[in-house]
Amino acid sequence: MIKVGIVGGTGYTGVELLRLLAQHPQVEVTLITSRSEAGVAVSDMYPNLRGHYDDLAFGEPDPERLAACDAVFFATPHGVAHALAGDLLARGTRVIDLSADFRLKDAEEWAEWYGQPHGAPELLEEAVYGLPEVNREAIRGARLIAVPGCYPTAVQLGLLPLLESGLIDAQHVIADCKSGVTGAGRGAKVPSLLAEASESMKAYGASGHRHLPEIRQGLTRAAGQPVGLTFVPHLTPMIRGIHATLYGRLNGEPGDLQALFERRFADEPAVDVMPAGSHPETRSVKGSDICRLAVHRPGDGDTVVVLAVIDNLVKGASGQAIQNLNLMFGFDEMAGLGAPALMP
Numbered sequence: 001m002i003k004v005g006i007v008g009g010t011g012y013t014g015v016e017l018l019r020l021l022a023q024h025p026q027v028e029v030t031l032i033t034s035r036s037e038a039g040v041a042v043s044d045m046y047p048n049l050r051g052h053y054d055d056l057a058f059g060e061p062d063p064e065r066l067a068a069c070d071a072v073f074f075a076t077p078h079g080v081a082h083a084l085a086g087d088l089l090a091r092g093t094r095v096i097d098l099s100a101d102f103r104l105k106d107a108e109e110w111a112e113w114y115g116q117p118h119g120a121p122e123l124l125e126e127a128v129y130g131l132p133e134v135n136r137e138a139i140r141g142a143r144l145i146a147v148p149g150c151y152p153t154a155v156q157l158g159l160l161p162l163l164e165s166g167l168i169d170a171q172h173v174i175a176d177c178k179s180g181v182t183g184a185g186r187g188a189k190v191p192s193l194l195a196e197a198s199e200s201m202k203a204y205g206a207s208g209h210r211h212l213p214e215i216r217q218g219l220t221r222a223a224g225q226p227v228g229l230t231f232v233p234h235l236t237p238m239i240r241g242i243h244a245t246l247y248g249r250l251n252g253e254p255g256d257l258q259a260l261f262e263r264r265f266a267d268e269p270a271v272d273v274m275p276a277g278s279h280p281e282t283r284s285v286k287g288s289d290i291c292r293l294a295v296h297r298p299g300d301g302d303t304v305v306v307l308a309v310i311d312n313l314v315k316g317a318s319g320q321a322i323q324n325l326n327l328m329f330g331f332d333e334m335a336g337l338g339a340p341a342l343m344p
């Protein structure tokens with residue numbers, strides 16, 4: 001058994017970590033923090049966890065107790081892991097950060113998009129971008145993981161086979177994405193209110209969203225050249241889920257696209273390439289760590305369309321964070337993550 005701590009346990013990704021880790025055979029959650037709820041029992045705040053963490057209460061993020069853990073997850077707003085990760089690493093505790101603090105390799109670019117100076121640029125070189133489908137070997141040996149964002153996970157998984165094989169024009173890639181409202185976090189915000197978000201849908205960040213540089217960084221690596229990406233996220237009236245519709249312009253005759261996708265993800269436990277002609281639904285991944293993909297070539301024309309769905313809180317955050325933990329500690333990669341999606 002390893003001992004694990006969670007900083008920021010009251011948000012949606014924090015409680016999702018607890019839900020998934022309750023089924024993990026090799027992990028004990030020994031510490032969970034919330035400054036505003038310190039002293040409150042976890043199962044009082046989250047009754048779905050009653051019977052699983054009855055002795056666990058939220059506490060202050062005490063550095064001594066965090067350093068006594070084998071690994072610490074940060075499920076906190078941007079900037080918090082900058083302040084605490086260095087000290088934990090120096091004391092031998094591994095860090096898995098669900099925020100964007102270590103995702104961009106360029107500290108100045110991070111500062112531009114996140115509106116504050118980067119708090120720990122000295123750790124950027126060592127941080128490993130935690131997308132197992134790209135970085136599995138590096139993750140196994142990592143001490144510091146930057147868990148990818150939710151949109152970046154869906155978009156990169158959908159486009160990797162096409163860009164890695166040079167089949168599409170890297171200068172003209174389009175990602176049209178929809179998210180459920182839990183993507184905005186648990187904090188009270190007017191756009192997340194029932195009367196604002198239900199029965200309606202809207203785009204946002206069309207002129208530039210902070211996930212754009214993160215997605216571009218990953219796709220550029222896959223393509224081996226700079227990628228021209230248009231990324232437009234939308235808020236949709238669902239609780240969980242991301243649906244990405246991805247468009248690429250084919251460079252020539254692509255061969256069998258279905259076979260390309262099936263080959264690329266044949267050994268990937270968290271990616272399901274659906275049969276030709278499929279239209280994956282977000283509900284088919286709700287609560288599960290799976291990304292389901294389908295590839296289409298409408299009218300045998302020069303455009304390829306990829307459909308990708310994930311649960312933003314699982315493959316888009318906490319499930320993927322646990323996949324990383326499993327790789328770092330030599331556990332089965334999908335330990336704790338085996339439950340099928342909830343449907344309906």
Ligand SMILES: NC(=O)C1=CN([C@@H]2O[C@H](COP(=O)(O)OP(=O)(O)OC[C@H]3O[C@@H](n4cnc5c(N)ncnc54)[C@H](OP(=O)(O)O)[C@@H]3O)[C@@H](O)[C@H]2O)C=CC1
Pocket residue numbers: 007008009010011012013014033034035036037061074075076077078080098099100148149150182183184185186187312313316317
């Ligand atoms: N929601 C989603 O779908 C996804 C979210 N993420 C990212 O995961 C992170 C967590 O998001 P989410 O779960 O929505 O949570 P919230 O941002 O809603 O929750 C934040 C948690 O962090 C704690 N916290 C806030 N400030 C500090 C601080 N300075 N020091 C210590 N703890 C602090 C809060 O507790 P308290 O203030 O009481 O200490 C709370 O428990 C964010 O970076 C988010 O962008 C990533 C992928 C998907």
Ligand SMILES: CC(=O)N[C@@H](CCC(=O)OP(=O)(O)O)C(=O)O
Pocket residue numbers: 098099100148149150151179180181182183184185233235
């Ligand atoms: C619907 C919604 O508001 N989504 C969030 C992104 C979700 C997210 O979790 O972003 P990180 O993974 O980078 O933390 C947004 O657009 O800012």
